[in-house]
Amino acid sequence: MDHRDEHFMQRCFDLAWLGAGSTSPNPMVGAVIVHEGRIIGEGYHRAYGEAHAEVNAVKSVAPADRSLLRESTLYVSLEPCNIHRNTPPCTLLILQEGIPRVVVSSVDQTPGVNGSGLDRLRKAGVEVKTGVLQEQGERLSQARNTFVTAHRPYIQLKYAQSANGIFAPEDNQQLWLTHPYTKRLVHKWRSEASAILVGANTALADNPQLSNRLYYGRSPVRVLIDRKGNLPSNLRIFTDGAPTLLFRAQGLPEIANLPETVQCIEIPGTAASIPFLLRQLHDLKLSTLMVEGGIQTLQAFIDQGLWDEALVLTAVSYLSSGRRAPNLPVGPVSTYQLGSDKVSLFYRPPIR
Ligand code: AOF
Ligand code: ZN
Numbered sequence: 001m002d003h004r005d006e007h008f009m010q011r012c013f014d015l016a017w018l019g020a021g022s023t024s025p026n027p028m029v030g031a032v033i034v035h036e037g038r039i040i041g042e043g044y045h046r047a048y049g050e051a052h053a054e055v056n057a058v059k060s061v062a063p064a065d066r067s068l069l070r071e072s073t074l075y076v077s078l079e080p081c082n083i084h085r086n087t088p089p090c091t092l093l094i095l096q097e098g099i100p101r102v103v104v105s106s107v108d109q110t111p112g113v114n115g116s117g118l119d120r121l122r123k124a125g126v127e128v129k130t131g132v133l134q135e136q137g138e139r140l141s142q143a144r145n146t147f148v149t150a151h152r153p154y155i156q157l158k159y160a161q162s163a164n165g166i167f168a169p170e171d172n173q174q175l176w177l178t179h180p181y182t183k184r185l186v187h188k189w190r191s192e193a194s195a196i197l198v199g200a201n202t203a204l205a206d207n208p209q210l211s212n213r214l215y216y217g218r219s220p221v222r223v224l225i226d227r228k229g230n231l232p233s234n235l236r237i238f239t240d241g242a243p244t245l246l247f248r249a250q251g252l253p254e255i256a257n258l259p260e261t262v263q264c265i266e267i268p269g270t271a272a273s274i275p276f277l278l279r280q281l282h283d284l285k286l287s288t289l290m291v292e293g294g295i296q297t298l299q300a301f302i303d304q305g306l307w308d309e310a311l312v313l314t315a316v317s318y319l320s321s322g323r324r325a326p327n328l329p330v331g332p333v334s335t336y337q338l339g340s341d342k343v344s345l346f347y348r349p350p351i352r
Contacts, residue, residue: 005075005103008032008039009132012077012105015044015053016140021192021217022047025287027108027144031057031076033099035068054080054090058097073101077137079108079130082117091120101127105137109145143288146308152278153194153289157298157310158186159325166319167295167326177315179339184214189311191217194286195245197277199297200226209236210292221245221286225273225297229253238262245284247277274306298326310346 015030023029023045031053033041043056051059054076061069080090080102094102107115107130122128138145143154160168160178168177190196190212198208203224211219222237222244229252237244243261250266258264267276281289291301301307310328332344 029053070098147287160313161325162319166322181339187214193220193290196220197223202294314342
């Protein structure tokens with residue numbers, strides 16, 4: 001069997017991931033142009049508002065190879081866009097360059113695209129193949145697709161536990177269980193998340209910064225739920241000058257001396273906190289949310305079915321007392337060893 005299409009699609013995925021953390025709320029997308037088995041161009045979507053993967057791939061083709069575009073295959077991890085928003089449609093570029101064959105992994109579920117990009121190419125006589133490494137392609141675009149179809153951020157739960165399943169608070173140094181490598185990995189995840197959330201109990205108990213300090217790239221916007229207004233204004237989250245969204249009930253007294261970097265959002269009296277908050281994050285174009293605790297907050301997201309994946313770190317040490325880590329209704333899809341820890345990934349089962 002010829003695995004050439006899968007091979008070049010894998011290269012598209014590798015390129016796409018280079019945009020992690022900077023394309024949101026747009027998807028990560030990679031593209032490769034191949035002439036008779038040789039890659040003559042590659043590109044990826046680097047940052048929101050900037051050129052799409054296909055454009056960068058076409059631009060990267062050497063002048064001497066440009067005439068080969070008319071005999072080449074364009075591989076792209078996501079269906080080429082067919083709408084004009086920040087940039088002109090990629091379908092138009094493909095037709096203008098006369099690229100005769102396009103291979104795609106999965107469909108762009110953005111309303112207005114959603115198959116119409118593929119249709120347009122087919123109607124213009126381009127040979128289109130779709131569904132190559134589709135499952136991986138869908139995983140790559142799942143944050144984007146969740147954002148545009150469910151109108152909420154893609155939700156990642158993240159927590160650490162002891163070998164016997166006792167919950168380990170995030171920034172509590174006395175209870176630090178996991179290996180230093182793992183901390184760096186957690187900061188990498190933070191660099192890729194649009195927003196990061198903890199409940200009021202965790203904010204109070206751990207006084208966390210919730211920033212990315214150990215990996216390159218940016219930090220997520222911090223999100224706090226403090227329905228009753230219990231949090232004091234001297235928490236690090238309020239004083240360190242980085243952006244924070246604070247969700248509180250309506251009608252509470254104002255917090256004195258809050259810097260401008262903290263935006264207070266009132267939860268209407270009758271609204272459930274989490275769905276309201278998710279809608280607000282969506283409207284602020286925050287397309288992924290990492291929920292770091294505490295147990296009550298994590299369990300509330302799980303009980304409401306409002307999560308997409310869980311990243312669970314399991315240390316080698318045992319804790320003799322403490323609260324049990326949250327209950328996930330499924331087993332992990334993968335587990336790997338990092339230093340002395342295990343890193344497990346869970347996906348929420350489909351809602352029927
Ligand atoms: C592609 N290739 O590399 C990306 C795509 O105008 P924009 O940048 O806001 O993009 C809007 C649409 O393009 C939207 O459907 C989004 O999913 C898609 N992103 N499409 O062909 C790319 N990043
Ligand atoms: Zn495009």
